[in-house]
Amino acid sequence: MNAEELELKRASLSALASLLNLTVLPVIGFIFLLFLYKQTQAQTIGRYYAVLGIKINLAAAIALIIVTGLMLLLGGFYSPWTWVFVISYFVFVHALFILVATWILVRSWTGKKLTTTFL
Amino acid sequence: MKYESQGVAKLYFIAAIALFVGQILFGVTMGLQYVIGDFLFPEIPFNVARMVHTNLLIVWLLFGFMGSAYYLVPEEAERELFAPWLAKLMFWIFLVAGALTILSYLLVPYARLAELTMNDLLPTMGREFLEQPTITKIGIVIVALAFIFNIGMTVLTGRKTVINLVLLTGLVGLAVFFLFSFYNPDNLVMDKYFWWFVVHLWVEGVWELIMASLLAYVLIKVTGVDREVIEKWLYIIIAMALISGLVGTGHHFFWIGAPDYWQWLGSVFSALEPIPFFMMTLFAFNVVNKRRRDHPNKAAVLWALGTAVMAFLGAGVWGFLHTLAPVNYYTHGTQITAAHGHMAFYGAYVMVVLTMISYSMPIMRGQKAGNIKAQVVEMWSFWLMTISMVFITLFLTGAGIAQVYLQRYSDDPLPFMVVQEKIAIFYWLREAAGLVFLIGLILYIYSFFAKGKEVEFVEG
Numbered sequence: 001m002n003a004e005e006l007e008l009k010r011a012s013l014s015a016l017a018s019l020l021n022l023t024v025l026p027v028i029g030f031i032f033l034l035f036l037y038k039q040t041q042a043q044t045i046g047r048y049y050a051v052l053g054i055k056i057n058l059a060a061a062i063a064l065i066i067v068t069g070l071m072l073l074l075g076g077f078y079s080p081w082t083w084v085f086v087i088s089y090f091v092f093v094h095a096l097f098i099l100v101a102t103w104i105l106v107r108s109w110t111g112k113k114l115t116t117t118f119l
Numbered sequence: 120m121k122y123e124s125q126g127v128a129k130l131y132f133i134a135a136i137a138l139f140v141g142q143i144l145f146g147v148t149m150g151l152q153y154v155i156g157d158f159l160f161p162e163i164p165f166n167v168a169r170m171v172h173t174n175l176l177i178v179w180l181l182f183g184f185m186g187s188a189y190y191l192v193p194e195e196a197e198r199e200l201f202a203p204w205l206a207k208l209m210f211w212i213f214l215v216a217g218a219l220t221i222l223s224y225l226l227v228p229y230a231r232l233a234e235l236t237m238n239d240l241l242p243t244m245g246r247e248f249l250e251q252p253t254i255t256k257i258g259i260v261i262v263a264l265a266f267i268f269n270i271g272m273t274v275l276t277g278r279k280t281v282i283n284l285v286l287l288t289g290l291v292g293l294a295v296f297f298l299f300s301f302y303n304p305d306n307l308v309m310d311k312y313f314w315w316f317v318v319h320l321w322v323e324g325v326w327e328l329i330m331a332s333l334l335a336y337v338l339i340k341v342t343g344v345d346r347e348v349i350e351k352w353l354y355i356i357i358a359m360a361l362i363s364g365l366v367g368t369g370h371h372f373f374w375i376g377a378p379d380y381w382q383w384l385g386s387v388f389s390a391l392e393p394i395p396f397f398m399m400t401l402f403a404f405n406v407v408n409k410r411r412r413d414h415p416n417k418a419a420v421l422w423a424l425g426t427a428v429m430a431f432l433g434a435g436v437w438g439f440l441h442t443l444a445p446v447n448y449y450t451h452g453t454q455i456t457a458a459h460g461h462m463a464f465y466g467a468y469v470m471v472v473l474t475m476i477s478y479s480m481p482i483m484r485g486q487k488a489g490n491i492k493a494q495v496v497e498m499w500s501f502w503l504m505t506i507s508m509v510f511i512t513l514f515l516t517g518a519g520i521a522q523v524y525l526q527r528y529s530d531d532p533l534p535f536m537v538v539q540e541k542i543a544i545f546y547w548l549r550e551a552a553g554l555v556f557l558i559g560l561i562l563y564i565y566s567f568f569a570k571g572k573e574v575e576f577v578e579g
């Protein structure tokens with residue numbers, strides 16, 4: 001494998017790790033992602049996707065864990081309305097993160113960066 | 120259009136869209152009845168409106184599937200349809216039978232309809248989605264047989280592609296599983312089994328094959344990606360759909376008096392059911408990213424991607440939400456179920472039919488793609504309908520969570536109707552979203568008539 005192929009491989013592995021962290025392997029996926037980040041070189045596609053994965057997952061951690069935690073704290077654990085918001089919010093936003101990570105995964109397979117248009 | 124006989128699809132699609140409008144009109148009527156109980160009572164009682172809403176949905180989706188097959192199969196098989204006249208004849212039979220059935224729901228009390236149609240000779244009426252009088256059901260079987268014969272002969276005597284074979288398998292499955300609707304055992308547990316053998320094995324089994332093949336076809340056309348790549352995806356998707364979906368039926372056997380082991384089997388296998396839907400998302404994203412050309416029909420690409428996303432959300436995510444037995448213990452038959460039912464049906468089957476229509480209708484009208492204005496209007500309708508469906512789902516989910524908490528989870532549970540009063544706000548919001556959906560649908564219809572600058576086609 002030459003250097004370029006190696007970076008492509010790392011790009012797609014990073015995107016995969018990011019998706020796994022959001023789905024079936026939380027935390028483990030993120031550790032894997034950090035590990036991949038350390039292996040990549042600056043200015044490469046591998047680094048780009050490792051950083052993107054880390055950013056997405058940090059954003060997800062804030063949106064899902066912190067915001068949900070705040071909703072619970074402020075709304076009160078024993079109010080039905082808290083759970084109405086927490087569960088609907090968590091399910092929907094979590095699913096959106098999974099969709100974004102899936103798009104990023106597919107994008108990483110093309111070896112190109114994200115673009116703002118998709119049609 | 121490569122083959123002239125593909126053109127029969129147009130009839131089917133027009134009927135489908137017309138019935139779709141009817142379905143939504145009854146939807147918003149019921150949405151209002153939810154909050155203003157005697158709206159249109161006694162002319163259109165809620166239970167009748169509900170039956171009309173769901174039956175129109177099923178019937179127009181069947182029109183949509185048949186139209187899609189009539190359009191797709193000749194092109195894939197590289198020959199004209201075996202018997203175009205039969206397709207036309209069946210169209211009229213199905214339309215008349217369908218219209219008469221819907222009218223009879225509205226004009227004749229259901230019990231009287233059962234008498235009139237001699238339901239006691241072979242009782243099949245009264246089960247949700249399958250309320251049609253026995254005579255209508257027999258009509259459906261005849262239309263389905265003629266349809267499968269026509270499509271089957273075209274496939275078998277023409278080029279056999281994976282898409283055609285998967286589609287044919289799905290359609291045969293649809294017809295075969297419908298036969299369970301003729302068996303209505305007196306034992307209530309058995310009765311539920313056979314009801315689910317139709318309803319579940321349709322939407323979480325054979326219809327998935329139909330959906331995957333239609334999506335694959337449109338994606339090949341609009342992206343120019345190699346058939347071989349797409350076929351590999353199709354194999355894995357349908358294998359996963361069947362492996363998870365068949366035993367997954369058990370997620371309906373938790374509380375109907377079936378043996379306990381269904382709680383395990385149903386939970387474990389149905390927990391795998393999101394996988395094929397997720398794979399369809401991955402597949403659609405992947406081929407759009409690897410596309411070899413920019414097809415001028417952007418609206419069709421948007422519908423295809425939208426189908427993949429919304430089916431994953433509605434069936435995959437909202438299905439998983441309540442599919443594990445310990446969760447379903449609380450959520451069974453609440454607004455959570457309705458939330459899931461709406462988003463899944465819309466995201467998977469409504470959208471895949473609209474994808475096929477979006478791709479094929481311009482071609483049947485002698486263009487490569489709709490003109491620029493038509494496409495812009497169509498994309499607006501896409502967003503209006505899709506976003507309002509997301510909101511309908513979210514409002515019903517909110518209603519469902521509150522319902523579960525107040526009526527089933529809390530230490531001092533409240534009675535059903537008391538809870539309904541408390542969550543009325545969600546129903547008002549759902550109604551508002553429903554009206555936006557209706558506006559989206561009206562725009563959708565307008566898009567077929569919008570005039571504007573023609574698009575250019577550059578073969579890549």
Ligand code: HEM
Binds near residue numbers: 322389433442451456
């Ligand atoms: C496109 C595919 C799907 C469609 C159209 C669909 C539609 C529906 C509908 C209409 C109902 C309500 C039936 C009734 O009247 O009682 C329902 C129930 C249910 N669905 Fe789905 N569904 C789909 C996929 C899934 C998937 C993939 C799962 C699981 C991961 C799932 C899990 C469930 C469960 C557990 C129920 C029972 C809810 C209850 O106990 O009340 N569905 N579905």
Ligand code: HEM
Binds near residue numbers: 143146469553556
């Ligand atoms: C394409 C769009 C739609 C689809 C696919 C759809 C599908 C369905 C399905 C499958 C059911 C049966 C649900 C179940 O058994 O759990 C249903 C019931 C219902 N739908 Fe729709 N629907 C659509 C649009 C609408 C709209 C726009 C409204 C109104 C705002 C609406 C209002 C209702 C109501 C009130 C019920 C009865 C729920 C109940 O029995 O509690 N639907 N619909």
Ligand SMILES: [Fe+2]
Binds near residue numbers: 319323370371
């Ligand atoms: Fe099911």
